[in-house]
Amino acid sequence: MPQSPGKINMADVARAAGVSMATASRALNNETGVAEATRRRVLAVAEQLSYVVSPEASRLAGxxxxxxxxxxxxxxxxxxxxxxxxxxxxxxxxxxxxxxxxxxxxxxxxxxxxxxxxxxxxxxxxxxxxxxxxxxxxxxxxxxxxxxxxxxxxxxxxxxxINDETAGRQAMDHLLFLGHRRIAMIAAVDPDQPGDLAPPGRSNAYYAALRDAGIPIDDRLVATVNWGGSEGADAMAQLLSQPAPPTAVYAHSDEVALGAIRTLRRAGLRIPEDMSVIGIDDHPLAELTDLTTVRQPxxxxxxxxxxxxxxxxxxxxxxxxxxxxxxxxxxxxxxxxxx
CATH class of the missing domain: 3.40.50.2300 (Response regulator)
Incomplete structure (x- = not known):
C-alpha cells in the first residue's frame, strides 16, 4: 500500500531513485556534485511521491x-x-x-x-x-x-x-439613484481561468439591486464577454441592437466600460446625455477619461x-x-x- 504524502521521507525518495541519501539530498536541494540525469531522476521520483522537504529540516540544514x-x-x-x-x-x-x-x-x-x-x-x-x-x-x-x-x-x-458584491452595489445604486430603470450589465469573465471558479459578486450585485428596486430582470440587457476593452466595445454594440436600448450601462471593470464608451461615441451617442456608463476598479485611465467608477485600492x-x-x-x-x-x-x- 502506498504511503501517504505526510509519511514519505528522503530515504523513500533515495530508495525509489536508486541513489544514496546524500545524493538525493544534494539533488533535492539543487547542490553541485550531482549528474544532471541523476538530478532529474530524483526530482521526478520526489514529484511522483509528492515528497516535500520538511521546513524544519530545511531550517536546521541552512x-x-x-x-x-x-x-x-x-x-x-x-x-x-x-x-x-x-x-x-x-x-x-x-x-x-x-x-x-x-x-x-x-x-x-x-x-x-x-x-x-x-x-x-x-x-x-x-x-x-x-x-x-x-x-x-x-x-x-x-x-x-x-x-x-x-x-x-x-x-x-x-x-x-475587496467585497465584489459591495462594489457592484455601489455602482448600481448610483445609477438607480440617478433615476435609471433600464440598466444593462456587461459581465466580464477571464477566459484563462476555469469558468466554474469565476467570482460571481459583481453579477450578483446587478440582479440584487434590480430586485430591491422592483425592476424586472431583462436578460436581453445582460452581455457576457471575455475581459478586455475590445470585448466591452463588442458587448455595447450588442446592447445597442436591442429594440429598446438601455439608458445606462454597468460594466464589471473600467477597461470594459471604456470599450463600451468607444462604441457609443462611434454610434454618435453622447455620454452621459444619451447613455450613462459606470465601471469598477478606478483604472488610471478612468480619471483621464472622466469615467465614473468604484475605486478599489x-x-x-x-x-x-x-x-x-x-x-x-x-x-x-x-x-x-x-x-x-x-x-x-x-x-x-x-x-x-x-x-
Whole structure:
C-alpha cells in the first residue's frame, strides 16, 4: 500500500531513485556534485511521491530561504502589476526575494500545480487574484509552507481583498439613484481561468439591486464577454441592437466600460446625455477619461498582504481575512436619464 504524502521521507525518495541519501539530498536541494540525469531522476521520483522537504529540516540544514513564491495569472494587466508592485515593495523592504510564477492560461496553470511540490525552496507562497480549485489547494498544501492570497476572495488562506458584491452595489445604486430603470450589465469573465471558479459578486450585485428596486430582470440587457476593452466595445454594440436600448450601462471593470464608451461615441451617442456608463476598479485611465467608477485600492491590497505575510513568518498575530473598502467616484460619465 502506498504511503501517504505526510509519511514519505528522503530515504523513500533515495530508495525509489536508486541513489544514496546524500545524493538525493544534494539533488533535492539543487547542490553541485550531482549528474544532471541523476538530478532529474530524483526530482521526478520526489514529484511522483509528492515528497516535500520538511521546513524544519530545511531550517536546521541552512536556515530559512529568504524567498517567497508569488503566483499570478497575468503580469501585463494594470491590476495584477499594481497588486504585485505593492506586495513586492513590502517584501523587498524586509529583504525577502520574490520568485514570480506566471500561470497565463489553463495549460500553464495545470502544469504549475502539477509540478508544485518540487518548488519547495521558499518560505511562503502568495496567490494573486485568482480563485484556487480544491485540487490546486491540495497541491499547495503539500509544500508545507505559509500560503496567503491577495486581490481575490475565493481562497481558504489568510487573504486581502475587496467585497465584489459591495462594489457592484455601489455602482448600481448610483445609477438607480440617478433615476435609471433600464440598466444593462456587461459581465466580464477571464477566459484563462476555469469558468466554474469565476467570482460571481459583481453579477450578483446587478440582479440584487434590480430586485430591491422592483425592476424586472431583462436578460436581453445582460452581455457576457471575455475581459478586455475590445470585448466591452463588442458587448455595447450588442446592447445597442436591442429594440429598446438601455439608458445606462454597468460594466464589471473600467477597461470594459471604456470599450463600451468607444462604441457609443462611434454610434454618435453622447455620454452621459444619451447613455450613462459606470465601471469598477478606478483604472488610471478612468480619471483621464472622466469615467465614473468604484475605486478599489489595488496597491494597498498588495502592501497589506506583504505585511500580513511578514507577521505570519515572524510568528506574530495577524488578521486572517481583510476586506478593504471601496469608494464610489463620481465623474462625468453618469447623469440622470433624459425625460
Amino acid at each position: 536556515g530559512v530561504t529568504g524567498r517567497v513564491a508569488v503566483v499570478v495569472p497575468h503580469i501585463s494587466r494594470w491590476f495584477f502589476a499594481t497588486l504585485l508592485e505593492g506586495l513586492e515593495s513590502v517584501l523587498r523592504g524586509a529583504e525577502l526575494d520574490v520568485l514570480l510564477y506566471h500561470v497565463d492560461g489553463i495549460e500553464d496553470r495545470h502544469d504549475f500545480f502539477h509540478r508544485l511540490p518540487a518548488r519547495r525552496k521558499v518560505d511562503a507562497v502568495v496567490v494573486l487574484a485568482f480563485p484556487v480549485a480544491e485540487e490546486e489547494q491540495r497541491r499547495l498544501e503539500l509544500m508545507g509552507v505559509t500560503i496567503i492570497a491577495a486581490g481575490g476572495q475565493h481562497a481558504p488562506y489568510p487573504n486581502v481583498c 489595488v496597491r494597498e491590497q498588495g502592501e497589506h498582504a506583504g505585511r500580513m505575510l511578514l507577521n505570519i513568518l515572524r510568528g506574530e498575530e495577524t488578521d486572517h481575512d481583510v476586506v478593504v473598502p471601496t469608494k464610489l467616484v463620481i465623474r462625468g460619465s453618469t447623469a440622470p436619464p433624459r425625460s
